[in-house]
Amino acid sequence: MKIAGVVTRTIRFDPDRPEAVAVIDQRQLPHQLVWQPLPDLETAAWAIEEMVVRGAPLIGATAAVGMALAGMAARSTADFQGAIAEAAQRLLKTRPTAVNLHWAIAQQLAAVADCQSGAAAFDRLRLRAAEIIEADVQQCAQIGHHGQRLIADIYAQTGRPVNVLTHCNAGWLACVDWGTATAPIYQAFDQGIPLHVWVDETRPRNQGAKLTAWELGQHGVPHTLIADNTGGHLMQHGLVDLVIVGSDRTTRCGDVANKIGTYLKALAAKDNDLPFYVALPSSTIDWTLRDGVREIPIEQRSDREVKYMDGRTESGAIASVLICPEASPAANYGFDVTPARLVTGLITERGLCAASEAGLLGLFPEQGAQNHG
Numbered sequence: 256m257k258i259a260g261v262v263t264r265t266i267r268f269d270p271d272r273p274e275a276v277a278v279i280d281q282r283q284l285p286h287q288l289v290w291q292p293l294p295d296l297e298t299a300a301w302a303i304e305e306m307v308v309r310g311a312p313l314i315g316a317t318a319a320v321g322m323a324l325a326g327m328a329a330r331s332t333a334d335f336q337g338a339i340a341e342a343a344q345r346l347l348k349t350r351p352t353a354v355n356l357h358w359a360i361a362q363q364l365a366a367v368a369d370c371q372s373g374a375a376a377f378d379r380l381r382l383r384a385a386e387i388i389e390a391d392v393q394q395c396a397q398i399g400h401h402g403q404r405l406i407a408d409i410y411a412q413t414g415r416p417v418n419v420l421t422h423c424n425a426g427w428l429a430c431v432d433w434g435t436a437t438a439p440i441y442q443a444f445d446q447g448i449p450l451h452v453w454v455d456e457t458r459p460r461n462q463g464a465k466l467t468a469w470e471l472g473q474h475g476v477p478h479t480l481i482a483d484n485t486g487g488h489l490m491q492h493g494l495v496d497l498v499i500v501g502s503d504r505t506t507r508c509g510d511v512a513n514k515i516g517t518y519l520k521a522l523a524a525k526d527n528d529l530p531f532y533v534a535l536p537s538s539t540i541d542w543t544l545r546d547g548v549r550e551i552p553i554e555q556r557s558d559r560e561v562k563y564m565d566g567r568t569e570s571g572a573i574a575s576v577l578i579c580p581e582a583s584p585a586a587n588y589g590f591d592v593t594p595a596r597l598v599t600g601l602i603t604e605r606g607l608c609a610a611s612e613a614g615l616l617g618l619f620p621e622q623g624a625q626n627h628g
């Protein structure tokens with residue numbers, strides 16, 4: 256997508272110069288655009304932990320690159336396989352909920368399993384990282400292609416701008432390009448379908464306010480930022496036509512983990528008979544799990560993210576302010592699970608399906624015989 260008119264991706268990676276990889280530091284948006292170099296495995300792991308990069312697909316892409324950087328450091332060592340296995344363990348500890356992290360690391364481990372030298376392993380790792388990055392772009396573009404029809408159909412029925420509500424940032428900043436939830440929005444918008452997006456601010460880290468509002472604005476998509484609790488009211492008054500969110504992990508039965516607060520939007524959508532869709536690449540599906548509420552690990556982060564807010568002051572400085580009594584404890588659950596029964600459908604790179612095992616297996620029949628958990 257574009258920043259100030261310049262085509263940009265969230266991660267710059269050239270397999271011929273893996274040491275030059277850099278990512279957009281998302282902690283600094285929307286106030287400044289800063290590129291963070293990732294010279295080694297430890298910096299890549301730190302970038303995921305500290306949410307320099309975030310969003311399930313981008314976490315996966317960065318982990319794949321982290322593995323390539325570990326392979327680069329170990330390419331002349333005898334125990335290169337040991338070093339690569341250790342790198343996988345380090346990356347797996349960074350964030351627990353997004354399964355794309357596990358998926359990307361498993362891809363990299365499989366790529367080097369039969370390598371006899373560090374140099375060969377390094378070659379495989381850098382090329383596979385580039386493929387994972389490129390595949391993410393293609394998959395998100397396909398999600399957009401399949402999902403834009405939902406918006407086009409509503410416009411054909413109503414003849415007025417389509418109001419889409421989204422939560423968190425499942426935009427191109429959460430991926431390499433296009434986004435998941437935003438890909439249908441961008442593609443419908445680019446086709447000239449009139450639309451408007453309600454952007455949940457998404458406390459505590461405000462990914463909606465900081466990131467989704469920014470990237471929609473850069474693309475010229477009409478949008479309005481709302482406090483997190485506003486969606487239900489808008490739905491009751493006919494001001495939402497469609498909800499589209501992303502996912503960090505979707506079970507084989509269609510339960511969806513996504514940013515905390517997603518479940519409440521799904522409940523409100525159900526009560527108002529509104530379509531609630533989840534857009535995700537297949538790398539976000541955990542085929543080993545069935546019951547999302549019981550089985551998906553939910554990240555808990557520092558209470559500081561709830562108790563403090565940061566932003567730009569009127570004088571232009573970036574500052575962090577305490578918004579509650581200093582002594583009050585705070586809980587910070589990063590994600591919640593929306594049961595499949597509340598999800599109208601899933602939008603994947605292979606098309607739309609019901610949020611159910613049958614629906615997913617209809618699109619991904621190769622998963623049928625495996626991992627029945």
Ligand SMILES: CSC[C@@H](O)[C@@H](O)C(=O)COP(=O)(O)O
Nearest residue numbers: 309310311425429435501502514
């Ligand atoms: C296309 S990204 C889907 C999800 O990863 C996104 O909605 C989300 O919850 C991101 O959470 P974050 O904590 O910012 O990594």
